[in-house]
Amino acid sequence: MTTPGYLKRLTRRLTEDLGDVETERISRESRARGGQRAAECCRGDEVTMHGELRSVETCSRTAKAGVKAEFFDGSDTVILKWLGRNRIPGIEPGRTVTVRGRIADLDGSKVIYNPYYELYGADD
Known part of the structure; x- marks a missing residue:
């Protein structure tokens, strides 16, 4: 016989938005690795x-050339x-990373210029 709590959790998992589930997974991993929360x-x-990394683009034709x-x-x-770079091996969408740097403001968005970074593989 199943418990009411189990059925409630199962129902919630089956009906949750996949974006919310992914956000919670990323947030849990960040806390587990001791990362600071970007919102704070x-x-x-x-x-x-x-x-x-959700998206990666290169800006090579403008005065602000670099990888974003x-x-x-x-x-x-x-x-x-990253300023002055055309490409950075390993910096690609979907990659898990730890970044270090100083937060700046660019048109109301948080930005880190030339951050130190550590890449993780799929099994990390």
């Missing part, structure tokens, strides 16, 4: 965060910007 960081803070990535830690999005 503000301009000027020196941070170490753990999360995933959207980083998400389960609480907020931070733009990572």
